[in-house]
Amino acid sequence: MNDPSVTLPFPREPKYGQAEKDAVLQLLDDGHLSEINRGPATNALEAAFTRLTGTRHALSFNSGTASLHAALHAVGASPEAGVAVSPMTWVSAITAVFQAGSYPVFCDIEPDSPNIAATAVAEAADAFSAVLATHTWGIPARMDQLAKATGLPIVEDCSHAHGALYQGRAVGSWGAAGCFSLQESKAVSGGEGGVLTTTDREVYERALTLGHHPARLAAGLTLPELKPLATTGAAYKYRMPALSAVIARQQLRSLPDRMLAAEQNLATLRKVLEECDAPVTWPSIGELSVRGWYGTPLTISVRVPDPAELSKRFKAASIPVRHLYEDWTQAPLLQRPELAARFWPHVARSPYRPPTSEELPNFHKAMRQMIILKVPQILAPDYMEQVGETLATVLARTLVTA
Template sequence: MVRDAPLAVNGGAAVRDRGRSWPSWPVAAPGASSALEAVLRSGSWAISSPYRGELQERRFAKAFAAYTGTRHCVPTDHGSSALVIAMESLGLDYGDPVLVPALTWTASASAVFRAGLVPVLADVDPATGCLAAEAVAAETDIAAVIAVHWACNMADVPAIAKAADGVHVIEDAAQAHGGRWEGRPAGSLGTMGCFSMQHSKVLTCGEGGAIVTDDPERAGLLEELRADSRRYRDSLVEGELPLTESATTLGANFCLDEFGASLLVAQLEILDEQHTVRNANYELLTRLLAPVTGVKLLTRSPSQDKLSLYEVPLVFEGFPEGIDKSWAATALTAELGVRVYTPRPPLARSRLLEPWRKSTLAPLAEQFVKRHADRAYPGADHLAAHAVLLHHSVFLGGEEDMADIAAAAAKVARHLEEGATR
């Protein structure tokens, strides 16, 4: 059997024929080139350009609000910027604690620092990879919660909001564009939803972000926070700047440019089509891996009725002495001919979250260190130690591709079960 054959990393035959390629990423939408060309010739390259007709930023804001089932969308230059101004819009006091899951990209926590607040790291459920309501209920003094939808799973935001007991819950939906929880789109479940449109995301313009909300007053405040204290005029006049200096708060410049906005308008048109392909392949892989011992996928709540794959973790039961997740990722990469990689360490051990290295954060860093002196994260540590990740682009392939992934996972799991790396 293939799974009993010598590993490719040790010179054996690989599961996948090297002549077969994997889907590339990103995939440009059919209308992407013409959309970018139109902006190039429009004379309006930013929302601070003199008004010459409907801005692409406004077109995307309307389309993405509709896509997420919300009333308002405020685009930004990055997903991390979206998180920063979402935190700022809450009106919290300097140094207030904000709960953040320990297993996520650093921006979920560093944005809290940038807003003058202190991230408090909480463990995640090792079965789902997401913050659970129980972890929220265990905190007594938090001022807000950032609920991250991780990898391919959504956090139970309704349960988290109930446990938070009136505290604002912000969805970090950077990895969940198009996901749904009991029929409600990711981003529409909390006070606000924050998205990233960075290069690797399922909806991308290279670098970009957005916040969605149902609150019109908050939407106006968010516009000011991302456009140097300016928001859109009630009526736009040809040749005049579309922004007015409303200045109800102090903002910064986190605006999305017109090129990025036009690309997002085009890419949004093919997003659900891509979801259909990816999700069907994920369900197939789920069936193929069901009989395989030693490796599994994350557990998904039945309430999550639509997937949005960003990364797909393959979780191994254990490793013999001298072998770890990095070895498994290398072995799978050799079998498949596509990059399989490891999760980043939990934020409590991340070199990317060391606020004491920035002098202006000293008071917040001191609180952060003190607060986390005795905290443990067994769920996050387990996933970080036992999972390897596949990028969503591989799920744009077909049934044969899923069969290769399942065969490679079974082959590696078999060698791990035997405690050998032959």
């Protein structure tokens, strides 16, 4: 018996609409595509992110990875003590720790969410100089619990979670710094780019010194211990192109409407799956929290014997699933410190220890049991009903016949 298939096309609008095109053309007409200081394009985007997050400062970068590097540098990530990281994240959130002169220490995720577990952080807090908490797949991490687990600075990786709230408060405002990616696939895109948010002036200025132009350093540095860096900084070229800034600014304007449509689509999908008694559970985010929209994680509540076969059947049925991240903990770069030391020589002298599979049981269970769905950001009830019915049928047939 063949599985049913989703026959309706995935609902989408052009990633970049007329507003983005108009902003780019205006910038081209103005003739200034590079802003070495806090020019109009940069200023508008950074101001928009302070409003989005309720923070005092925002600092633009040419990538989300650069913003993570700067944030970890700014909060004092150390070569003597590592940075707590989740294994369920993109690899750049791990290598940014090396870039900042420290090393990753992997902590397991929660049993009921894709995010780093506060209990795992608390168990090894003495081994850390900072915590990097990713709001994975847009699900807000439990920031209050992480703060209680350790007094160390927390950097939020918000690359999946533009516009998300945890307990009524914006992600990117809970930790010492928040970092947003503006890469093409994200809910807010500049093509490429990143933004750091913080209310701590010292964190802001220390991040500024890593990769911005001396003109901006001279105008922005106020702390006596940092002023000697005004003429050079660290001279990484991390500033955002003006083109990325004006595009992302327009994307921010449409974000609330797109988030609302996605939330309504998810409600439709959930209703169908519940009516079909599909064996799936959903991460709990709480009544006062709002999720971001990069992917929607569902956990299959009965054992999946062959995740690859299930994924194959989802794709054959045109169910809009996206790949889980690789298990980076087992990649050669993370398993063989001599390879990492080719890029970051301090690793050879650090206490870095390659992670083992046994240390991360919740993560490895999630890698077998979790699926990530793409949810449209325009209202599409008919499509979501068809996806829900097809998903439930494929799950039933695959898991019953396995």
